[in-house]
Amino acid sequence: MKVRRDIFQAIADPTRRAILTLLAFQALTPNTIAEHFDTTRQAVSKHLKILSECELVKYRQQGREIIYELEIDKMKEIDLWLEQFRKIWETKFNQLDSVLSTFRINK
């Protein structure tokens, strides 16, 4: 839990990915989140810390509770990284597509 603080590093952990999925449905408190996992509240708290350091989640105090919610914009950065590969698979798909249509023509 030191210097990395990188989105890709953040989503590498399956628990953190599950937390993000949970928060995609609704904003929740650390305690409620922890109930969904077979681990201690403190462990979840650490995951939340990492996620908020990466700005994948944000939180607001509400009385004595803290509500965590997804910060969807940061997710787009992963999408952005994928873009370079998406180009390739779309090209491949188009190539396959033209092969298929040629096939049809020859039939």
Place this chain on the structure above:
Amino acid sequence: MKVRRDIFQAIADPTRRAILTLLAFQALTPNTIAEHFDTTRQAVSKHLKILSECELVKYRQQGREIIYELEIDKMKEIDLWLEQFRKIWETKFNQLDSVLSTFRINK
């Protein structure tokens, strides 16, 4: 380098992400890949092993060289995971869109 062998874990490492980007342009041998990094050939070799265990790359022997190439299909799994969040940010965008058009109507 044990049991995990998970795509998200694989792309967590910056060197591995860079290798994937390199391979997006062309298939390369381990030695050529290593030249691009400030690290030993063996370290790169380990990264390649992890990447191929995850099926993010594949390789073929060519004489005494081994050619590694991107296995683009596996990348789509990351895209698939992002799907659940993409839905959200597209909704938000649409909401913004309707706010903007209302604004225009009222002007």
Place this chain on the structure above:
DNA sequence: AACTTGTGCAATCAAATAATTGCATGTATA
């Protein structure tokens, strides 16, 4: 056959990670 080249694998080590336990703090409620 001897040598060079390209590569993987094993052992080792430092650093990072994830989880636990215990403690501290702030906010409500009796």
Place this chain on the structure above:
DNA sequence: TATACATGCAATTATTTGATTGCACAAGTT
């Protein structure tokens, strides 16, 4: 004000990770 609840932070520990060094081996070259 005393108590209970929600949460974060620190210290500790086991596991995992990433890198290095050295060795083995197979495929070409001389």
